[in-house]
Amino acid sequence: MDMQNFKTREKAAMAEPKIIARDVNVYYGQSQALKSIELDIAANEVTALIGPSGCGKSTFLRCINRMNDVIESCRVEGRITLEGIDIYNSGLDPVLLRARVGMVFQKPNPFPKSIYDNIAYGPRLHGIASGKDELEATVESSLRRAGLWEEVKDRLDSPGTGLSGGQQQRLCIARAIAVNPEVILMDEPCSALDPIATAKIEELIDELRENFTIVIVTHSMQQAARVSQKTAFFHLGELVEVGETDKLFTSPEDQRTQGYITGRFG
Amino acid sequence: MELNPPLEIDKALLKKRNAAETRFKLYGLAAVLTAVLVLGLLLTSIVSKGYTAFEQTYILLDVRLDQATIDPKGTGRQEDLAAASYRGILRDALKEQFPEAESRNEKRSLYGLVGSAAEYDLRNAVLENPKLVGTTATIAVKASDDVDSYIKGFIPRDVPQSDRKIKDQELGWLDTLEADDRVIKKFNIDFFTHADSREPEEAGILGAVIGSLYTLAITLALCFPIGVLTAIYLEEFAPRNRWTDIIEVNINNLAAVPSIVFGLLGLAIFLNFFGLPRSAPLVGGMVLALMTLPTIIIASRAALKAVPPSIREAALGMGASRMQTVFHHVFPLAMPGILTGTILGMAQALGETAPLLMIGMVAFIADIPGSINDAATVLPVQIFLWADSPERGFVEKTSAAIMVLLAFLVVMNAIAVLLRKRFERRW
Numbered sequence A: 001m002d003m004q005n006f007k008t009r010e011k012a013a014m015a016e017p018k019i020i021a022r023d024v025n026v027y028y029g030q031s032q033a034l035k036s037i038e039l040d041i042a043a044n045e046v047t048a049l050i051g052p053s054g055c056g057k058s059t060f061l062r063c064i065n066r067m068n069d070v071i072e073s074c075r076v077e078g079r080i081t082l083e084g085i086d087i088y089n090s091g092l093d094p095v096l097l098r099a100r101v102g103m104v105f106q107k108p109n110p111f112p113k114s115i116y117d118n119i120a121y122g123p124r125l126h127g128i129a130s131g132k133d134e135l136e137a138t139v140e141s142s143l144r145r146a147g148l149w150e151e152v153k154d155r156l157d158s159p160g161t162g163l164s165g166g167q168q169q170r171l172c173i174a175r176a177i178a179v180n181p182e183v184i185l186m187d188e189p190c191s192a193l194d195p196i197a198t199a200k201i202e203e204l205i206d207e208l209r210e211n212f213t214i215v216i217v218t219h220s221m222q223q224a225a226r227v228s229q230k231t232a233f234f235h236l237g238e239l240v241e242v243g244e245t246d247k248l249f250t251s252p253e254d255q256r257t258q259g260y261i262t263g264r265f266g
Numbered sequence B: 001m002e003l004n005p006p007l008e009i010d011k012a013l014l015k016k017r018n019a020a021e022t023r024f025k026l027y028g029l030a031a032v033l034t035a036v037l038v039l040g041l042l043l044t045s046i047v048s049k050g051y052t053a054f055e056q057t058y059i060l061l062d063v064r065l066d067q068a069t070i071d072p073k074g075t076g077r078q079e080d081l082a083a084a085s086y087r088g089i090l091r092d093a094l095k096e097q098f099p100e101a102e103s104r105n106e107k108r109s110l111y112g113l114v115g116s117a118a119e120y121d122l123r124n125a126v127l128e129n130p131k132l133v134g135t136t137a138t139i140a141v142k143a144s145d146d147v148d149s150y151i152k153g154f155i156p157r158d159v160p161q162s163d164r165k166i167k168d169q170e171l172g173w174l175d176t177l178e179a180d181d182r183v184i185k186k187f188n189i190d191f192f193t194h195a196d197s198r199e200p201e202e203a204g205i206l207g208a209v210i211g212s213l214y215t216l217a218i219t220l221a222l223c224f225p226i227g228v229l230t231a232i233y234l235e236e237f238a239p240r241n242r243w244t245d246i247i248e249v250n251i252n253n254l255a256a257v258p259s260i261v262f263g264l265l266g267l268a269i270f271l272n273f274f275g276l277p278r279s280a281p282l283v284g285g286m287v288l289a290l291m292t293l294p295t296i297i298i299a300s301r302a303a304l305k306a307v308p309p310s311i312r313e314a315a316l317g318m319g320a321s322r323m324q325t326v327f328h329h330v331f332p333l334a335m336p337g338i339l340t341g342t343i344l345g346m347a348q349a350l351g352e353t354a355p356l357l358m359i360g361m362v363a364f365i366a367d368i369p370g371s372i373n374d375a376a377t378v379l380p381v382q383i384f385l386w387a388d389s390p391e392r393g394f395v396e397k398t399s400a401a402i403m404v405l406l407a408f409l410v411v412m413n414a415i416a417v418l419l420r421k422r423f424e425r426r427w
């Protein structure tokens, strides 16, 4: 492939959204949690999902890496594509999908193992690092990218659960990026953290954007404004409005968005 | 409207509340004390009845070991030494000690001072030290169970002769022997190295211990893998529907089924239908496995349920399959609980008697079982058998066997605690 061709292809890939959701309906048993969601998520950007509690933000996030599969009553209809591949209907193994779409949860949930084993788990699982040296290098670079290396390099053998809450969450982020995913989903990653730890993670998210596509659920509109380029507002299972973060917060088009960001409900 | 209630009412309420709390504490303390007291009583009674079984009375006899009677050819080979008639030699030694016994009856009581297997003590002494042949040696032979009981103080002297197992004449002989320092007590090693016997002084628990070990090994080998896999499947993989609900209810019900029912099941299926051997640890273990399965399944499920869901989410989110999630994370974390449940189930199986009676493990077995197909008995059944025997000598054996059983249970529980400590991890 000559250079010219490569460039144009890369451009096309840049323009093409990383994730496309079309007519996504999600049901928990009889009740519908998401109604006909249509959303494009651009590559190398942070997309924030905001909205009042119970509006379906987490549900949508979990659709993207098929974590809803394990909930028995949950049924997903519609089409979600990752780089043009339908993740639900193309026979893609959800296990492989989750290696490409990592997730960070609301409550830091490191494995009750050493810091090293926490990070090494994913690479070992997917056979990414061959040999001990390469694995060690992966662990170090993941911890460095998560801004945790300096704090833990002397105690890689101590349990990950012994770290502070903010460190644990960064450990979880390091664990997620150790398998080099394309997308990282974050469900309220800072809600259990103090302001300083939150600031560190926000900074980290901004750095990670360079290499990853990030979707983050947050309850803090300040946080959404600080870290995201696009914001999507959900309300009662519907996607009300999506747009550039600056624009959405300064001049929302929908009444409901207006109401939510000015604090009239939610 | 008054928002704050007046202080006086507050005080009265507070007093009442504190009194109630003090009372509750006292009730609790009383309950604990009662439990400890009863347990202490039980242990004291067992130990006080049983400790004497760890000693055995021996009589020292001067025995003439003539070359002519023991080894006439003078080969000195072990087989030849073993083949000699030591019963006669022993009787001669007794007659020499007490020449006054002349009538048939008197002689019979004289010979009865020593245990029915005392000649083997003599033989073993000779086999151990062949140089004794040709000399007159002082050799300790086992006293009979009645003499043993008398020496240990269980047969009172001051009752009419007809109510006594030891008659006046025998008492006289024993007094002479005691005055000569010819009555000694030794640690009863035979209790730990012999199988059951009709003679109390010969009976030991090794047969029952080995039988219990074989049986428990079978039980563990069957019910640990089956129980744990069932629990993992039901807890982690099975869909929640009517069928799994029915299975769950049935497992819970099985845990409450009286154990003898499992014995009947074993009799009908394993013995009568499959024709497996009676009285064998193989079948005993299978029956106990049926009985222990629900316990292990329930304990394992509880342990799996206690693993926080966030761990499963973390593993799934990393791209682990469900099986990898379970075996890399959930199962190791549930291990302490699973092991505790298993050991408690095994302890329950160790103490179980009723179902084993149904499959014939109650027979009198004088041999130590050599394999899982040999006829055997187990500790609790041995206790049951001895408790049922009329001889005075078996009373102390019963309590001693209970002590051994309790020791096994304590060890098993200690292992459970240790394993739990070892596997326990924080999350």
Ligand SMILES: Nc1ncnc2c1ncn2[C@@H]1O[C@H](COP(=O)(O)OP(=O)(O)OP(=O)(O)O)[C@@H](O)[C@H]1O
Residues within 6 Å of the ligand: A028, A033, A051, A052, A053, A054, A055, A056, A057, A058, A059, A060, A071, A073
């Ligand atoms: N496992 C489940 N089973 C049944 N219903 C569920 C389940 N999870 C979520 N729901 C329902 O789906 C709807 C959307 O839930 P979701 O968790 O996506 O909301 P959310 O926007 O993330 O809320 P929050 O901000 O409080 O986290 C809610 O009405 C919720 O009750």
Ligand SMILES: [Mg+2]
Residues within 6 Å of the ligand: A057, A058, A059, A187, A217
């Ligand atoms: Mg949520």
